[in-house]
Amino acid sequence: MGIFETAMDPWGRTVLTHVAWNILWVSVFVFITFLIAHASYIILSAHRVRAKAETDALEAKHAELPKRIKRHTFMARLFHWVMAGSIFTLLGTAFFPIMGWQFDWVVIHYTAGLTLTGAIIYHILHTTIFLDFWSIWVGPRDIPEFKAEIMREGGQDVPGPHPAKYPIGNRLYHLVLTFAGCIVSMTGCVMLWRMGTSFITPNPYILGEGTWGWVYVFHGMTGLSIAGLSVAHIIFGARRKNWWLTKSMLIGSISKREYLEHHEPSRWRIKPKKSKA
Numbered sequence: 001m002g003i004f005e006t007a008m009d010p011w012g013r014t015v016l017t018h019v020a021w022n023i024l025w026v027s028v029f030v031f032i033t034f035l036i037a038h039a040s041y042i043i044l045s046a047h048r049v050r051a052k053a054e055t056d057a058l059e060a061k062h063a064e065l066p067k068r069i070k071r072h073t074f075m076a077r078l079f080h081w082v083m084a085g086s087i088f089t090l091l092g093t094a095f096f097p098i099m100g101w102q103f104d105w106v107v108i109h110y111t112a113g114l115t116l117t118g119a120i121i122y123h124i125l126h127t128t129i130f131l132d133f134w135s136i137w138v139g140p141r142d143i144p145e146f147k148a149e150i151m152r153e154g155g156q157d158v159p160g161p162h163p164a165k166y167p168i169g170n171r172l173y174h175l176v177l178t179f180a181g182c183i184v185s186m187t188g189c190v191m192l193w194r195m196g197t198s199f200i201t202p203n204p205y206i207l208g209e210g211t212w213g214w215v216y217v218f219h220g221m222t223g224l225s226i227a228g229l230s231v232a233h234i235i236f237g238a239r240r241k242n243w244w245l246t247k248s249m250l251i252g253s254i255s256k257r258e259y260l261e262h263h264e265p266s267r268w269r270i271k272p273k274k275s276k277a
Contacts, residue, residue: 049261050162058260064272068253071165076131079123080249086116091227110192117185135164138171164267169236170245177229180222187219 050058072080089112093105127133145161146168166174194212196202207215237246244258259270 055257055260058265059257062256062260062265065256065259065270066273067256069256069259069270070253071248072252073131074252075126077249077252079119079126083116083119083123086112086119087226087230090116090223091230094223095227106195110188110197113185113188116181117189120181120185132165136166136171136174138168138175142168142171161267162262162264164264167262173229173233177226180225180229183218184222184226187215187222190215191219 090109093109093112097103097105127136145163148161149163149168190207192200193203193206194215204212236242244254244262248254259265259268
């Protein structure tokens with residue numbers, strides 16, 4: 001089973017044309033393997049959060065905190081759901097025709113792709129100007145947290161730091177999705193000049209045949225990656241342990257108790273509630 005599709009160019013050279021869609025079944029196998037591995041993790045992991053006594057002590061210490069802690073602004077949540085809608089539209093219009101469901105998918109596909117691209121550009125500007133840009137990234141400073149989280153998942157009660165605003169798993173996922181999303185968006189925008197649209201005159205000669213092949217390969221591979229990442233995201237979001245995070249993406253906030261159970265107040269500082277005059 002080949003990974004890539006090839007063809008002969010006018011000069012008799014073998015060039016790449018696309019990723020071989022039969023590896024879609026490899027993705028299905030990987031997905032099933034992931035479900036088995038994840039189920040094993042659910043059974044074996046200790047899922048440690050702060051102990052009740054420790055959380056009670058923190059709640060008494062931080063009595064000045066509001067009952068609800070804002071986690072996501074309205075615009076951040078709007079971006080998330082626009083991105084989710086565009087990704088699922090892209091996946092449906094990309095893979096349903098391959099599986100045999102034929103319909104007029106091209107315009108829907110590139111419209112969703114342009115929506116995703118616009119959402120990514122907006123998100124970069126929004127996080128850079130209005131939010132804490134570095135709070136979602138992973139670096140050497142996170143090694144103590146990562147070590148403590150691994151030990152807690154193994155059942156050990158260790159005093160290492162709890163997460164700041166975003167748990168390290170969220171940040172690692174964000175890093176991978178950022179890379180895949182930017183690649184699929186950039187390659188998709190370039191491909192508009194290959195097929196043409198109502199607002200772009202087709203010009204397949206802006207790139208050579210071999211280069212076009214790599215554009216399609218990268219687009220297909222990152223598309224398959226995003227399909228797997230999306231399924232994983234849904235599974236993790238649907239877990240009872242993570243429902244407080246999923247709910248915060250719907251309503252924008254978490255309870256004071258959830259904040260103290262899962263986060264390190266010194267690493268994610270919250271303004272105290274305003275006292276009544």
